[in-house]
Amino acid sequence: MADKKAPIFLARKSYQRRRLRDASRVLPIAGGIAFMIPLMWHGDDVTERGTSDAMMFVFGVWIVLVLLAALLVRPTREEDEGPTGGEKEQDVL
Amino acid sequence: MSFNLLIFVALLYAALLFVVAFIADQRAKLGRARWLGSPAIYTLSLSIYCTAWTFYGAVGNAARNGLEFVTIYLGPTLVMVGWWWFLRKLVWVGRAQRVTSIADLISSRFGKSTPLGVLVTVIAIIAATPYIALQLQSVVQSLAVFADSSGEAWGNSDLNRAALWVSIGLALFTILFGTRNLDANEKHHGIVTAIALEAIVKLCALVAVGVFVVWGMTGGVRDTLALIDASPISEWEQSGGRWAGLIFVSAAAFVCLPRMFQVMVVENEQESHLATASWAFPLYLLAMSLFVLPIAVVGLEVMPEGSNPDLFVLTLPLSASQEGLAVFSFLGGFSSATSMVIVATIALATMVSNHIVVPIWLSSQREGALMSGDVRSVVIGARRFSIVAVLVLGYLYFRTSGGGSALAAIGLVSFTGAIQVLPAIIGALFWRGATRVGASAGLTVGLAIWAWTLFLPSFGPNAIITESVMASGPFGIEWLRPQALFGIGGQDPLLHAVFWSMSLNALIFVIGSVFSFPTPLERLQGAQFVNVFENTGGARNWTPSAAASEDLLIMSQRLLGATEAQKVFQQAAEKQGKTGYLPDVTPEFIQQLERELAGSVGAATAHAMIGQLLPGASISVEDLMAVADEAAQIMEYSSRLEAKSREQERTARQLRQANEKLTALSVQKDAFLSQISHELRTPMTSIRAFSEILQDENADDAQRIRYAGIIHNETMRLTRLLDDLLDLSFLENGQVVLNKRRISLRKLLNQAISSAGINADGAGLKINRTPQDEDVSLTTDPDRLSQVFINLISNAAKYCGADAPELSSIVRNLGADLQIDFVDNGEGISVENQTMIFEKFSRLTDHRKAGGAGLGLAICREIMQRLDGSVSYLPGQGGAAFRVTVPLSDPE
Structure with a gap:
């Protein structure tokens, strides 16, 4: 019964792998934006933020980026292919 | 310590x-x-x-x-x-x-x-x-x-x-x-x-x-x-x-x-x-x-x-x-x-x-x-x-x-210099249109701006660039001040240098690439770089030439070392199914060898060295075609396949039609042969019978004259039949030469009527004409067209079953064509026979009475086709009606 409810979809695994690849492509963009956030802390804010806050924030974003990158590496690369081996599904959607 | x-x-x-x-x-x-x-x-x-x-x-x-x-x-x-x-x-x-x-x-x-x-x-x-x-x-x-x-x-x-x-x-x-x-x-x-x-x-x-x-x-x-x-x-x-x-x-x-x-x-x-x-x-x-x-x-x-x-x-x-x-x-x-x-x-x-x-x-x-x-x-x-x-x-x-x-200051100066190659690298990897001219120009401009705005000033005031130049530009040109290019000053010197060097570098790179043409080798390499994931096989860079394998081996040994080079050559030879160390100098082998050498001395030198040994080597059109996108190639291939299968379908259909036609033609031919033998046999039978009687010595002179007359008549009939057949065969094979000239329709009809043996007084068949409409002249073959008219008129004379037979000719000028209808007042032709009358040997009545072989209308149709017109049966006119359409002027 559960099988019947699932939508018909071929190559579910490789499809998901490609979506995770998309996610890993977004990662640097998201990271770049996040690293810019402290720049908005200028001004005579009441809750004044100092260098130590910026440091905590930057390193926090940094470690999150590392973790996400590490998490995304494995599932995006199921089969181990070197630059000589041909993985050709590159831009398949 | x-x-x-x-x-x-x-x-x-x-x-x-x-x-x-x-x-x-x-x-x-x-x-x-x-x-x-x-x-x-x-x-x-x-x-x-x-x-x-x-x-x-x-x-x-x-x-x-x-x-x-x-x-x-x-x-x-x-x-x-x-x-x-x-x-x-x-x-x-x-x-x-x-x-x-x-x-x-x-x-x-x-x-x-x-x-x-x-x-x-x-x-x-x-x-x-x-x-x-x-x-x-x-x-x-x-x-x-x-x-x-x-x-x-x-x-x-x-x-x-x-x-x-x-x-x-x-x-x-x-x-x-x-x-x-x-x-x-x-x-x-x-x-x-x-x-x-x-x-x-x-x-x-x-x-x-x-x-x-x-x-x-x-x-x-x-x-x-x-x-x-x-x-x-x-x-x-x-x-x-x-x-x-x-x-x-x-x-x-x-x-x-x-x-x-x-x-x-x-x-x-x-x-x-x-x-x-x-x-x-x-x-x-x-x-x-x-x-x-x-x-x-x-x-x-x-x-x-x-x-x-x-x-x-x-x-x-x-x-x-x-x-x-x-x-x-x-x-x-x-x-x-x-x-x-x-x-x-x-x-x-x-x-x-x-x-x-x-x-x-x-x-x-x-x-x-x-x-x-x-x-x-x-x-x-x-x-x-x-x-x-x-x-x-x-x-x-x-x-x-x-x-x-x-x-840190030196580090950033150095970084900014190193990144001048960034536009060229990005272009190299992602833009097939990037060219050598653009890359060289961009790199030169970037290097110059970096040196002027950041590197030379970094040696300190008055070291290389004097303070007066820093303050008011070289030779007093204000907009060339090292830290305020184009007069836009007051920025961080590093950012100033990064901004101007990178943006102008990239701009010149793009402009130079857009307005220059790459060499064939650049296009090949560009395709291989940009499409590196698609074609790992790569295109060929060399066409075979007479370079001796041995020369290549000698050169490679000096670069790769004897053992390594011999291994490469032996493997290549093995791949080609040969034994020994000297493979054929195929494009694939040359490319592999060039890559092998490039690993040691770089692509440019390797290419130059092989180029010295292969003087005739050049890039062929096939290589350039291989540059085309893989995707484009596949699309083109599949569309070609599609076109081919469509063509095959069309051909199959045509073949089927041709086959049907051939079968029908074969049937027609059989029928034609049997009809012709029949037509030939009837007069032959009477000729044989009467000539036998003539051989009989008992016959008297009057009988002999009568029988000789019958034999003559039958011979005439045979001749007519054979003439008609010849005429039809000529028409069908397109061997007829048309003598087109300008002639008036009235004259043509007059000729036809008199040739058809119709008396002007109207005895036998009365013909109603519309003289005012006949006042047209047309360019056509008069003899052939009048042959059609004669046929139609004499047909009316023969078959119109009315007590007082009449034939009306109606002429219409349609601009490009002339339409002439011949309508008699007889019984007409029944619907089922209307399609048959233009076939050969079709005769609706006793053929003796008709005195022809039934080829008249078939000949008419052929003639009208040759004249770019048509003749058809016109139903519903109260009698037998035929419509002749003929172009007014010569279409050629």
Whole structure:
């Protein structure tokens, strides 16, 4: 019964792998934006933020980026292919 | 702690590096060291990004500018995390094209151009020399710190002497392990292993100092944070432009620096290493930067005013009498400096020897590629010479600049120079339209602007550029002021230089590429670079020519060494199904050999050398066609298939129709034959019968005359029949020659009526004409058209069954055509017979009465077809009606 409810979809695994690849492509963009956030802390804010806050924030974003990158590496690369081996599904959607 | 002990420790450490490198090289040669090719080693080798500039300079930078130092590590972090965008392609291209350096990459992409390789090499040397000097400076400065602490104040000459010894040691190490072989893949296992070890040492040293500072000198994390908030750099006043700009510069430099390219692309073994490094290397950078700010803040707090913040990493442990830690820290700084210098020197030496020395040497050789002697020794010699030259340059820069300026400033100047190749690299990998002209122009402009706005001013006021030029521009041209190009001043000099050099570089690159035409080789290489994931097979660069396989072998042996070259040739021969060492000189083989050679001397030189042996070699149209997109090819192929299958369908349909027609024709022919035999037989029978009677002597004269008359009549009938058949056959085969001329319709009808034997008085058949409509003239064959009219009129005379037969001719002028209807007042023709009357031998009544063979209407139809008109039966006119349509003028 559960099988019947699932939508018909071929190559579910490789499809998901490609979506995770998309996610890993977004990662640097998201990271770049996040690293810019402290720049908005200028001004005579009441809750004044100092260098130590910026440091905590930057390193926090940094470690999150590392973790996400590490998490995304494995599932995006199921089969181990070197630059000589041909993985050709590159831009398949 | 005595200074000599420090020197001893340093020498011991250096010896350890030699031993490690030696062992790694030995094991790699035996193929017994799987760990050598592990992702961990790869990640650690990337750490040459963290030079002494990081180890010492980051703390200094943090002490001056606060958190800004971190941008230098955020850029590479983003590039690594985003490896799927850029680095992956770079590594693939590097492997597929056997690229040996960044100059080789650009030269290879833009048509294996030697001048472009030289240009990139020059940029790399200019940008890297200050950086190498910086490393020497950091080592001798750190030595001076220890000398100071042990009571020997170092003067300038001591510093210079130490720098010289360090340079000599580095040259020795690099030559020993960097030029052991001319390995096709340019892999240096020994060096990579040694720098991996150094990466661990420098990380541990910095972390150790950090841990000591945070937990040993301060009360832990909370106190450290409080100290940061209380320090002079507590206020968060980061300039957004510098923050974003430096992230960009460091990200770009991470891929453009020759030494980074060396470890990241040239030494890369497989893609999975890059995948691992994509998160592991950012982690390394994070660990390296984590304690920088605390060390800086504590240094500012503890150390006396005026002490050099660049050396806090050393001076802090020393001031706390932690000599062991200080020595460890010194080793960390030493590691950072040496690993950078070694790899940078190898990378630069490869570029210098492949793009400058070897081409010059080759062109100076009379014999060309078939020169005598071992080229390998020449190339290795060139490389050793280049290593020494690069280090000498660095040393001289150190001597002349005299040290002193802040480390970080030189680092950024150098970075900005190195990233001038960024537009060319991005264009090389992602834009098929990028051309050599554009790349050269962009690089030249970028180099010039960088030199004018940043590099030359960095030597200090009045060193090269005088203050008056800085203030009012060269020759008083205001808008050329080095730090206010186009009159837009008041910016941070670094950002100013980055902005103008990069934007104009990219702009000129694009404009130059758009308005120039690439050579065929550029287009081939462009397609191979940009579509590296699609066509790993690659297009062919050479067409076969008469180059002897043997000449190629002789040349390759001198480059690759006899054993290696023979192996390559033997394998190629085996692949072609031949035995021995001399394969056929196929395009595939040439390409493989060229790649093989490119791994040693670079693409441009390899191409040039093979080009000398294959004078007739050129790029064929097929090669250029192979450049076309794979996708486009597939689409074209499938559409061609589709067209073909449509065509086949059409052909099948036509064949079926033709077959049906043939079958019908065969039936028709049978019917025709049987009818014709019947038609011929009837008169023949009577002729035979009556001639037999004539032979009978009993017949009287009257009978004889009668019988002879019958025989004559029947013969006439046969002749008519045969005439008709001949006429029809001529018409059907298109053998009739039409004599077209202009004639009036009235005249034509008059002729026809009189020829049909109709009397003008109307006895027999009365003809009703409309004389006013007949006043038309037309261009046609009058004889043939009147033959049709005669036929129709005499048919009416024969078959109209009315008591008072009448025939009306109605003429209509339709503009282009003339329509003539012949309508009689008989019974007409029944519907089922209407389709048959134009067939041959169709006769509706007794044929004796008709006196014809039934070919008249068939002939009429054929004639009208020849005249581009038609004749058809017109039903519903009260009698038999035929419509003749004929064009008024000759269509031709």
